[in-house]
Amino acid sequence: MLPERxxxxxxxxxxxxVAVVAVVVDEPFTITLATRAAILxxxxxxxxxxxxxxxxxxxxxxxxxxxGGYAMGILASHAQSFxxxxxxxxxxxxxxxxxxxxLVAILVSALAALVIGLLALRTxxxxxxxxxxxxxxxxxxxxxxxxxxxxxxxxxxxxxxxxPGVNTLDPIQFFGLVFAVLAAVLWLMGRIxxxxxxxxxxxxxxxxxxxxxxxxxxxxxxLVAFVISGAVTGLAGALFADLNRFISPxxxxxxxxGEFIVFIVLGGIGRLYGPVVGxxxxxxxxxxxxxxxxxxxxxxxxxxxxxxxxxxxxxIGALSKEGAAHD
Amino acid sequence: xxxxxxxEQVLNGLQSGIMxxxxxxxxxxxxxxxxxxxxxxxxxxxxxxxxxAAVAAATGSFxxxxxxxxxxxxxxxxxxxxxxxRRLYDRDHLDQVLATFALILILSEGTRWLFGSFPxxxxxxxxxxxxxxxxxxxxxxxxxxxxxxxxxxxxxxxxLLIGRTRIGIQIRAGEADREMIAALGVxxxxxxxxxxxLGAALAGLAGALVGAIQSxQVGMGEPVLILAFVVIVIGGIGSIKGALVGAxxxxxxxxxxxxxxxxxxxGIMDASSATSIGSAIASMLIYVLMAVVLIFRxxxxxxxx
Numbered sequence: 001m002l003p004e005r006x007x008x009x010x011x012x013x014x015x016x017x018v019a020v021v022a023v024v025v026d027e028p029f030t031i032t033l034a035t036r037a038a039i040l041x042x043x044x045x046x047x048x049x050x051x052x053x054x055x056x057x058x059x060x061x062x063x064x065x066x067x068g069g070y071a072m073g074i075l076a077s078h079a080q081s082f083x084x085x086x087x088x089x090x091x092x093x094x095x096x097x098x099x100x101x102x103l104v105a106i107l108v109s110a111l112a113a114l115v116i117g118l119l120a121l122r123t124x125x126x127x128x129x130x131x132x133x134x135x136x137x138x139x140x141x142x143x144x145x146x147x148x149x150x151x152x153x154x155x156x157x158x159x160x161x162x163x164p165g166v167n168t169l170d171p172i173q174f175f176g177l178v179f180a181v182l183a184a185v186l187w188l189m190g191r192i193x194x195x196x197x198x199x200x201x202x203x204x205x206x207x208x209x210x211x212x213x214x215x216x217x218x219x220x221x222x223l224v225a226f227v228i229s230g231a232v233t234g235l236a237g238a239l240f241a242d243l244n245r246f247i248s249p250x251x252x253x254x255x256x257x258g259e260f261i262v263f264i265v266l267g268g269i270g271r272l273y274g275p276v277v278g279x280x281x282x283x284x285x286x287x288x289x290x291x292x293x294x295x296x297x298x299x300x301x302x303x304x305x306x307x308x309x310x311x312x313x314x315x316i317g318a319l320s321k322e323g324a325a326h327d
Numbered sequence: 328x329x330x331x332x333x334x335e336q337v338l339n340g341l342q343s344g345i346m347x348x349x350x351x352x353x354x355x356x357x358x359x360x361x362x363x364x365x366x367x368x369x370x371x372x373x374x375x376x377x378x379x380a381a382v383a384a385a386t387g388s389f390x391x392x393x394x395x396x397x398x399x400x401x402x403x404x405x406x407x408x409x410x411x412x413r414r415l416y417d418r419d420h421l422d423q424v425l426a427t428f429a430l431i432l433i434l435s436e437g438t439r440w441l442f443g444s445f446p447x448x449x450x451x452x453x454x455x456x457x458x459x460x461x462x463x464x465x466x467x468x469x470x471x472x473x474x475x476x477x478x479x480x481x482x483x484x485x486x487l488l489i490g491r492t493r494i495g496i497q498i499r500a501g502e503a504d505r506e507m508i509a510a511l512g513v514x515x516x517x518x519x520x521x522x523x524x525l526g527a528a529l530a531g532l533a534g535a536l537v538g539a540i541q542s543x544q545v546g547m548g549e550p551v552l553i554l555a556f557v558v559i560v561i562g563g564i565g566s567i568k569g570a571l572v573g574a575x576x577x578x579x580x581x582x583x584x585x586x587x588x589x590x591x592x593x594g595i596m597d598a599s600s601a602t603s604i605g606s607a608i609a610s611m612l613i614y615v616l617m618a619v620v621l622i623f624r625x626x627x628x629x630x631x632x
């Protein structure tokens with residue numbers, strides 16, 4: 001049994017270690033796999049702020065993931081075709097620059113999270129799960145029946161977008177960039193969790209009435225958490241789109257939202273590194289099981305079921321023997 | 328836009344609403360009585376459709392196929408309840424969402440393994456294959472009309488079962504206070520298994536009935552599941568009456584929106600963009616409806632907090 005801090009460090013360093021080893025033995029596919037895991041982890045780290053800390057079971061976080069993806073897809077496709085983006089009242093040029101795309105992805109998904117949060121946070125419990133799911137479906141069906149950016153077929157970007165000083169087409173450099181973003185966000189999340197704001201959100205999850213008595217508004221706390229959470233998942237969406245150089249309505253699908261929750265629970269809910277461990281494990285299982293059988297989702301389902309039924313606290317909880325991090 | 332077309336679309340909306348009710352009734356019963364969110368309800372719908380298609384292919388009898396769908400879905404429901412679901416009653420919603428999400432993966436892939444990836448087809452019985460002329464000279468497919476009637480009959484039966492029978496009283500009592508009815512000597516775990524099997528059978532029946540209109544394929548349950556959730560959230564979770572009202576609202580909005588919105592937009596913009604924008608908005612309409620209902624009534628139309 002290892003203390004949790006040790007496990008976190010191991011989990012955090014495992015990804016770059018795998019990527020570096022893959023460079024040495026010249027296995028570019030493994031680097032891509034590690035990049036994929038890091039991006040999915042980032043999306044789940046975003047959700048974990050709402051779900052793990054705030055207790056808000058959002059089954060619609062794919063909205064933000066998809067918005068980030070489409071922010072990238074729309075900007076890059078306009079840059080690719082040299083046509084300005086006409087919003088009716090203003091015209092924009094497209095761009096292939098990652099920092100600008102990230103900023104747009106964060107802003108757009110934060111704005112969407114604000115609107116969705118304002119409406120969805122009026123409800124609680126199972127109604128909240130369902131209304132977030134419904135918002136996800138709204139975006140999913142809208143992109144499917146909206147032909148401008150590929151509709152159901154999705155949209156390809158032929159060349160990965162650029163980042164100053166980095167050759168993004170080189171797998172290991174792109175991995176490095178993604179991992180740096182993940183590390184920065186994890187650091188930020190760690191700070192948020194221990195800040196007065198983070199403590200207040202955690203308290204609102206445990207007992208909203210008491211938080212209200214102290215003079216804080218649980219609604220506003222949850223809304224802010226939801227917006228930050230959505231923005232981080234949106235950033236992950238933009239990176240994911242860049243990894244695949246492809247966007248499609250699948251990014252908005254409710255199965256995507258379900259997978260983010262799976263990462264968190266698999267790794268350990270309410271733990272900073274839970275989503276990272278969960279996402280890595282998921283990508284690893286996906287990769288290994290799909291080699292074993294065409295029907296590997298059966299095994300994945302079985303593993304997941306066993307974790308939910310018998311391993312509360314997820315993998316980190318099971319390994320560190322410290323049980324669930326909270327309630 | 329003729330009146331005939333409009334009436335036809337209203338009937339289509341009713342038919343899809345009634346089918347949604349069969350799905351939503353099971354979901355809302357299971358949530359109301361046991362407090363359980365079952366994402367795998369759509370898989371039971373799929374199991375019903377596959378059982379019906381397989382039996383119809385083997386025997387050629389549509390009635391046998393319908394019977395098979397009920398039996399297969401109810402049996403699957405019992406197995407799932409005994410093996411997994413009963414461990415989840417005391418868990419929070421998050422665990423329930425995840426475990427039933429895992430069940431979807433297992434059941435979908437299991438079905439793909441058994442039947443392959445290609446869709447199956449279930450034929451409409453030959454007696455019902457043609458159109459029926461309704462009063463007013465509207466020709467409407469007989470099969471769809473029968474679906475509406477069967478669905479209404481099942482709905483009536485369900486209302487009687489819940490409202491008038493001993494089992495129904497126990498179910499409603501279990502919803503109110505499970506310790507109390509357990510103390511009164513009702514075998515609560517058998518009751519739960521029964522309610523789950525009943526919900527499963529209703530979903531299976533809906534799957535078989537719809538399977539003759541659409542193709543029977545893996546994953547067919549998920550879109551319907553989401554619609555059924557929208558229905559019970561609009562109606563108020565736990566309320567059968569809410570499920571019926573919500574199902575009809577969603578069925579009609581979904582069907583009529585797709586036809587009327589492009590036409591309405593055609594008045595203010597050119598035809599091609601009216602069609603694309605109209606259908607894009609129409610596909611979101613029921614979710615907009617749900618959001619609006621929840622904004623004004625956070626626990627749904629007939630829900631209690």
